[in-house]
Amino acid sequence: MKKESLGSRHLLPIFFACCMGNLMTSCIKDEELNAECDIESAYVHTAKATDLFFTENDTIVNVISTSNNVVFLVRRTADLTALSPKFNLTKGATISPESGSTHDFSHGPVVYTVTSEDGQWTRQYNVQFKVNPNLMDFDFENYILEKSKYVSEKEDYGFYYKWYEKDNENKTVEYWDTGNSGFTLSNYSAKADEYPSVMIPDGYEGAGVKLTTRTTGILGKTFGKPIAAGNLFIGEFDVMQSMTNTLKTTKFGRPFDKKPMKLTGYYKYKPGEVFTDKDFKTVENRTDSGSIYSVFYRNEVKAGDHMEKILLYGDDVQTNPQIVALAKFDDLKPTDEWTYFELEYKYRQGVDDEILNKLGYNLTVVFSSSRSGDTFEGAVGSTLYIDKVRIICDTTE
Amino acid sequence: MKKIIFTSLLILSSAPCWSQGFFNDVKVTARAGYNVGGTQPVGLPASIRKLNSYHIKSNFVIGVDAEKPISSKWGVMLGLRFENKGMEIDATVKKYYMEIVKGGDSMKGYFYGDNFTRVKQWMFTVPVQAAFNPSDRVRLKFGPYVSFLTSKDFSGYAYDGYLRGNTPVGPKVDLGHEDDTRGNYDFPDDMRNFHFGLNLGADVKVYKNLGAFADLAWGLNGIFKKDFKTVEQTLC
Structure with missing residues (x-):
């Protein structure tokens, strides 16, 4: 701002000083508590x-x-x-x-x-x-409709499904999580059944889980996140980085003190019709695919003279050198019928029993309706149904 | 909080014209100036913690006034101006209520971080003022004005901080620095088409028919419509 005034008499500088002073400095109020x-x-x-x-x-x-x-x-x-x-x-x-x-x-x-x-x-x-509950059998019969904290309590929308488990004492345990709470950010007024991760009453046995790739609407597109794949995983979803670094929202894994051998369960899969890239542009001749995998990893790394806890995230859950064993469904074929799957954990390194007993390993199981949904590539409408998931361990064989 | 302060200053050329009847003593002044204030609440909300930068954009004003004397020192002035009021402001905010709206979906909450706002408005303004001429060279003016907007823009983004959903204690969402990670907003349709307020100013004759003027405008309605709650203050 140039302070020059043609023919400045007394008034100009005074006005100028008053106005600018008022505008610029006296406005900042004391900080509120x-x-x-x-x-x-x-x-x-x-x-x-x-x-x-x-x-x-x-x-x-x-x-x-x-x-x-x-x-x-x-x-x-x-x-x-x-x-x-x-x-x-x-x-x-x-x-x-x-x-x-x-x-x-x-x-x-x-x-x-x-x-x-x-x-x-x-x-x-x-x-x-x-x-630590060390859960191995999952029937997805326990769920609630959770109210998004992004939506005013007065509103009757903003509810989505959240699953929980019961431990040996029949107490509630947070174990699985989904990206549903992030979906609210862009699709504020969606109904529970319009979310990516939804409960279905007619699963393989009792209730089951339906994961659908959804569009995130204009707001989601604005943020460069045009689709949301339905997902369900063992771990915790932290909505905090869902705008800035989506791959960090999925905190995969919880402590597990057994040696997993096989992952089994039932699924149905149908890919959506139009595959789109991260800009929501159609990609010709590409068919979507769902993903089912499980990762068993060492949850501590050496940091100087002590051990530090780590988690795997969306950007390294299948590549991190801490991975001890990986079970993965390589070719998930579309099917309209409930289909049994059995995946073997392929070990890359040995398991230390003492560390195992001290909860030094984490396990995650991941289901997603679009394999590349984490980078916002997939087909809207791709649907993966999941039920009756079992982790078969060394000690239970 | 729904007020605007605006200052303009620069050249004034004054040429008495008309020769007969009611208009024979009317003094006409053409003016071209530069608004150096900005759209700004009188007293910022407490959520604004720090102004990091404040830029006035090209704020030209051109106009013409006519003064009809009613005594040796007093007169009544009527004017017409075409002006542009614009600014860019970057502030650090805390618990700043905002809503990002696109296509019917919205994300709202309280933002803690940095906020950049750009305001641009073109308008016709009609001031009606009482004029007091203490000498031949100086004229003081005071009175109301109305402005009719011909174009408007209010946009900006919240960045490098976090938004807490719905309430000041809701879940955090980080907003980043890049275009697709920050919270962009754009609300021209929620801006008022009509402003009114009070003007206070002085014209000073410097050389022959040339002079300088300084005006202060105090808006009495906000730049946003009444039901607009998307950003905390009606002005930024």
Whole structure:
């Protein structure tokens, strides 16, 4: 802004100064108190961490912004009657009961409430210490319609299917996840049955899962993500990077303390008619294909003098050198009938039993209605049905 | 918050004309200037934490005014201007309510990060002002104005931060730096076609019929229609 005035008398500079001053500087108000109230991470400091946990790494849990559960994985022998977890919260937030206070976790989760610095917002978290469930049989009979946190509670839309499992004590366990929560971002008002990952009442036995490649509409296209393949995987979907780095949204795998040998289940598959690329342009002579695979990997790497936990993501789940064994359906043929599949885990390296017992390996199973859906290539309408999935392990043979 | 401050300054050429009747003492002033203010709320919302950059775009104003004296020092002025008000602003925001709308689908929430906004408006403005002439060389003016927009653009993007869905504590979604990872918005249709407000200014004669002027315009309605909630303030 040039401050020059032709024939400047007193008034001009004064006006100029007043206006600019008013415009530019006096406008920034005092910062409001923070409205955020998240547990960003939780940790337990105890004299003998290894009495409670398998490794030091298990003493810290990072919590994603969509989750209201903080789950520590502990040894079967762990004494849970007097534990004092501590929490890292968003700036200015407070927690009740207090961070570091001692509670009995042996009867299940303890509920903590986080209140924002401005006192206007709260979030509740279930904090629990659990034995790893090591689930192997999946019938997909347990599901809920989850309400998207992106949609106002007043609205009657914004619901999508989410599956959960039961552990040996018949308690609810978060195990499988889907990209449904990300689909809401572009298709806000979609009905539950219009999402990519949907429950069907008539599966192979009881309820089953239907995965469909969907268009994400004009908004999705704007963000260069024109389609969403239906997916279902063992792990956690973190919506956080769904705009910036989609391949990082799929956090594949959960700890598994057995040696998987075979993956079996039932499927139906029908490719969509028009295959499109990431710009949603038609690709001639290309037929979509679904994908079914499972990856068993070492979940720690050496970082200096200690071991660091890792996860595999969309960009390395089939290529990471940490992979120990891979089971993969190479040629998934279209079929209208429920068809049995049996895939063998092909081992690339040996399995250390001691590490196995300390939950040093993760397992994921992945289903997708479009094989290249993670890079937004596929055919809208491609449909993969899944039911009665089993992981056959060394010890159960 | 629904206010505009605008300043214009530059050349004024004044030529008395007409010779008879009601108009024989009417003083006509043609002016060409440059708006150096910007569209801006009077008092930014607290969600704006820092202005990283602020650029005025080419904001020309041309116009003509006629003053009818009603006493030796006082007069009434009526004008017509054609002007352009535009600016680009880059701000760091916190808990900034926004909605990205495309084709009936929308993504809304509270954004924490950087925000870039571009505003451009072409309009005809009619000021009606009381004029006070303390001397031959100086004229002070005050009065209301109305503006009719002929073209408008309001667009921008939220970038390098995260959007929390629906509420300030909703799930986070990162927005990046590139065109397909940031949150672009474009809302010309939600802008008002009609502005009104108050003008305050001064004309100063410098040499013969040439002079300079400075005007301050204070908008009384926002640049957006009343029901528009897509970005937090009606001005940015």
